Amino acid sequence: MSSSTASRWGLRTLGLGYLALLLLAPLVLIFFKTFEDGIGAPIDAITSPEGLHALKLTLIMVAIAVPINTIFGIGCALLLVRHRWKGNTAIDAVINLPFAISPVVIGLSLFLLYGADGWFGPTLSEAGIKILFSIPGMVLASIFVSLPFVVRETVPVLQEIGTDQEQAASTLGANAWQSFWRITLPAIRWGVAYGVVLTTARVLGEFGAVTIVSGQISGQTETLPLFVEKQFFNFNTTGAYGASLLLALLALMTLLAMNLLKRKEA
Amino acid sequence: MEAHAANPAASARAGIRLPGLGAGLGRGTVVLYLSLIVLLPLAAVVNQSLEGGFSAFWSAVTSPQALASLKLTVICSLIVVVINAIFGTIIAWILVRDEFPGKAAINAVIDLPFALPTIVASLTLLALYGHDSPFGVDIAFTRTAIVVALLFVTLPFVVRAVQPLLLEMDREMEAAAASLGAGGMTIFRRIIFPNLLPGLAAGVALAFARALGEYGSVLLFAGGLPDTQVSSVFIRSQIESGNDLGASAVSVVLLVASLILLAGITLIQRWGSRHERDGDGGGLTVMPISGDVITKNKSDDDE
Numbered sequence: 001m002s003s004s005t006a007s008r009w010g011l012r013t014l015g016l017g018y019l020a021l022l023l024l025a026p027l028v029l030i031f032f033k034t035f036e037d038g039i040g041a042p043i044d045a046i047t048s049p050e051g052l053h054a055l056k057l058t059l060i061m062v063a064i065a066v067p068i069n070t071i072f073g074i075g076c077a078l079l080l081v082r083h084r085w086k087g088n089t090a091i092d093a094v095i096n097l098p099f100a101i102s103p104v105v106i107g108l109s110l111f112l113l114y115g116a117d118g119w120f121g122p123t124l125s126e127a128g129i130k131i132l133f134s135i136p137g138m139v140l141a142s143i144f145v146s147l148p149f150v151v152r153e154t155v156p157v158l159q160e161i162g163t164d165q166e167q168a169a170s171t172l173g174a175n176a177w178q179s180f181w182r183i184t185l186p187a188i189r190w191g192v193a194y195g196v197v198l199t200t201a202r203v204l205g206e207f208g209a210v211t212i213v214s215g216q217i218s219g220q221t222e223t224l225p226l227f228v229e230k231q232f233f234n235f236n237t238t239g240a241y242g243a244s245l246l247l248a249l250l251a252l253m254t255l256l257a258m259n260l261l262k263r264k265e266a
Numbered sequence: 267m268e269a270h271a272a273n274p275a276a277s278a279r280a281g282i283r284l285p286g287l288g289a290g291l292g293r294g295t296v297v298l299y300l301s302l303i304v305l306l307p308l309a310a311v312v313n314q315s316l317e318g319g320f321s322a323f324w325s326a327v328t329s330p331q332a333l334a335s336l337k338l339t340v341i342c343s344l345i346v347v348v349i350n351a352i353f354g355t356i357i358a359w360i361l362v363r364d365e366f367p368g369k370a371a372i373n374a375v376i377d378l379p380f381a382l383p384t385i386v387a388s389l390t391l392l393a394l395y396g397h398d399s400p401f402g403v404d405i406a407f408t409r410t411a412i413v414v415a416l417l418f419v420t421l422p423f424v425v426r427a428v429q430p431l432l433l434e435m436d437r438e439m440e441a442a443a444a445s446l447g448a449g450g451m452t453i454f455r456r457i458i459f460p461n462l463l464p465g466l467a468a469g470v471a472l473a474f475a476r477a478l479g480e481y482g483s484v485l486l487f488a489g490g491l492p493d494t495q496v497s498s499v500f501i502r503s504q505i506e507s508g509n510d511l512g513a514s515a516v517s518v519v520l521l522v523a524s525l526i527l528l529a530g531i532t533l534i535q536r537w538g539s540r541h542e543r544d545g546d547g548g549g550l551t552v553m554p555i556s557g558d559v560i561t562k563n564k565s566d567d568d569e
Contacts, residue, residue, distance in 0.1 A: 007450065012364055015357040016372070022418055023378050026390035029400075033393050076296050080550055083289040087297070092550050093528065094300045097308075099472065099553060100524035102479025104498040105517040108505060109307030112314050112514065119310060144303055152553050159550075198380075205383025208481035208498065212505060225385045225482070232389060232486055244386040251381035258381075259374045 030248045034241040042242025045231065050219045051243065054227035058204060060135065061223060065142040065203045070196055073150025078184075080151070081158040098147045103208025106144050110137060110213050133215035138223070141209040146202040150195035157191030158184075194261045201254040205247060308521065315514035326515035334493075335500035336519060342409065342496065343477035346416040347424075347470050354424025355466065361425070362432040376426070379419050384482025387418055391487045411488040412496060419483050420473035427469025431462050467534045472553065475527040479520055 034042045045051055076095070080088050098106070114131040115121045124131060131137045165187070169179040185192075207225040214221040218230065224243050231239035315323050326332060360366075361373050379387065391414060393399075396406035405411045435458070443453045481498035490499045497516055504513035531553075 004450065008364060011356055012360050012366065015353065015360045018353045019357065019372065019375065022414075022421060023375055026387065026394055026418070027375075027378065027382075029394050030386070030390050033390075072296075072299060075292060079289065079292050079296060083292075085289075085293065087293065088550070091296060091300065093532070094304055096528050096531075096553065097304055097524070100475035100479070100528050101308075102481065102498050102501075102517070102520050102524075104481045104501045105311065105479065105520055106307070108501060108513055108517055109311045111505065112310040112510065113307045119306070140303070144307070147303065148553070155550055201381045205381075205386070207383060207385045207485075208502075212502065225383045228383075228385050228389060229486070240389055244383075244389050247383045247386050251378065251383070251386075254381040255374050255377055258377060 027248065030241065030245050034238070034245040036241075037238060041238040042245065045236065045239030045242040046246060048239075050222065051227060051239070053219050054222045054224045054243070055246070057135070057138075057221070058223040058225075061138060061142045061206075061210075062200055062203050064139050065146060066196060066199050068143055069146055069199050070150050070192065072147075073195060073199075074154055074185075074188075074192060076151050077154035077158055081155055082163070095148050095151050098145050103145060103206065104212065107141060107209040107212025110140055110144070110209070114140075114213075132213055133217065133221060135221070137213040138210050138221060141213050142203045142206055145206050145209050146199045149198040149202065150192060153191045153195030153198065154188055157188045161187045190261055190264045194258065197254055197257045197261065201251065204250055204254075311514045311517050311521065314510055315518045317511060322511060323515050323518070326512045327519055329512070331492075331495075332497075332500060332512060332516050335495050335497045336516065338409070338412070338493075338495070339478055339497040342412045342416060343474055345413055346420060346477050347474045349413075350417060350420050350424050350473055351466060351470050354421065354469065355428050355462065358425045358428040358432055362429060376422050380422050384419060384480070385485065387483040388415060388486040391415055391418065391483070396487070406487060407489045407491055407494055409488075409494055412484055412494060415483040415487050416477045416480055419480055420476050423473040423476065424466065424469035427465040427472070428462050431465040435461055464534055464537060468531050471527045471531045471534065475524050478523055 046055070076091070079085075080092060111132065112118050113120055114124065114137060116125070121132070129136075131140070161184075165183045166179050169183050170176075174182065205225055206223075207229070210223060211226055211229070214223070214226060216222055216226050216230065222230065224247055228240050228243045228247070231237070231243065315326070327336075357376070361369065361376075391411070392406055395401070395403050395411070395414060397404050405414065439457050440453050443457055448456070479498055480496070481502070484496055484499065488494045488496070490503060495503070497520055501513045501516050501520075504510075504516070
């Protein structure tokens with residue numbers, strides 16, 4: 001018994017020590033570093049015109065990319081679960097790609113496709129549409145990197161709820177839309193919400209892909225993560241920490257939302 | 267409930283359709299969307315890498331700088347997945363089998379690397395383990411820094427892949443083994459570990475894929491010095507110096523690695539799901555991203 005108590009304490013110490021050094025210490029340090037020189041400097045950095053613009057742009061990314069991927073995600077999950085088709089495996093595989101591909105490669109791919117010599121670049125620029133180094137390119141990058149989350153979170157829930165209630169509804173004369181809004185959507189809502197939270201977190205923090213397609217023009221194509229990098233390389237570390245703290249607070253809200261949703265679902 | 271989930275053919279026959287759309291139209295839309303958003307851009311990278319023929323591609327990949335970056339990336343990623351496989355399993359273990367105050371909070375914090383923007387992770391790791399480290403550990407701009415940054419971002423994968431399997435595990439097997447005289451190590455090696463293996467393998471594969479492509483968290487902490495240049499940093503530098511061929515050639519190598527790892531994860535899951543009670547998921551993958559724990563363990567969540 002005493003040897004099992006010893007091993008229990010050993011594992012506990014190892015696991016928690018690792019977490020403390022790797023996760024908790026950085027989290028605590030962001031707060032500490034930001035307010036090292038008082039509360040004014042980080043607030044000035046965020047409320048500077050560039051800082052505010054970066055915040056606004058980040059929110060624009062979320063406002064466009066998240067709804068698009070949510071609608072796509074629900075539709076795609078319904079299709080994958082409720083309509084057997086031999087192409088489903090391929091669709092499923094393509095949806096997982098953004099999990100495994102480097103954000104830098106994603107950035108490069110959009111850069112090449114919409115660049116001056118790309119397949120779409122020349123045609124679009126003749127039509128006066130600017131994708132690269134402007135908001136549309138950054139939105140495309142955000143959509144690409146956050147594509148899988150809603151699908152991945154919705155599919156298992158759809159599989160679990162089955163089709164009993166939908167069939168009952170259609171027997172009682174409900175059409176497909178009514179049965180979707182009244183039966184299916186309420187049943188999968190927490191799974192979808194979880195996917196939405198993950199999507200939002202990913203879009204808020206995306207760096208590698210957006211950095212390449214944005215061109216990082218201050219006050220124009222700079223999201224908050226890009227702003228952090230720019231402030232850091234301009235030796236304005238307080239500004240970098242201020243923006244980081246803001247992003248970290250958003251991350252903590254994400255964690256909180258994730259846990260609340262876990263409880264809802266359980 | 268399970269009976270219906272396991273019998274999707276019946277539900278398809280019952281004629282449940284996507285609201286307002288025929289399945290064919292829906293499929294067309296999904297395929298078109300995925301082609302435009304994901305496949306065409308990736309095809310542009312492959313196309314660019316082969317612009318000058320295969321020999322140009324090969325010499326770009328085998329140029330000393332590109333090769334050094336690939337080697338460094340692979341070695342660091344391997345070290346990272348081995349460490350996180352061990353610590354991830356330990357952490358999953360104490361989260362499932364141990365009881366201590368603050369466990370729920372610790373469980374929530376596991377997902378932090380997932381929620382925290384990578385550039386913020388890089389900045390704080392630099393403050394923590396850089397030249398003015400409160401611990402007096404200065405590893406900034408070294409290869410160790412690459413490893414630490416990758417350990418941070420890949421931590422949740424193994425924990426979240428192993429945790430549901432531990433929760434589901436039937437403890438009677440362990441009790442039986444113990445009653446037959448097996449010691450703690452033997453029980454772990456012969457009973458627990460084989461049961462965790464599918465999840466562990468999937469988590470490790472996903473962590474490895476993530477580590478191979480990681481950019482933001484490495485950037486400020488490890489930098490892009492000649493001997494700390496991982497492949498993603500190398501690709502970025504090639505784009506900036508206008509060498510599209512060099513950038514896309516190395517990208518294609520990473521892309522192929524991603525595809526192999528994803529295929530591996532899918533195979534592992536098919537293999538793993540054969541052991542499950544209602545293993546038929548319609549052949550769809552379940553990724554060990556943080557959400558998986560809840561959806562798979564509604565009934566026997568111990569909280």
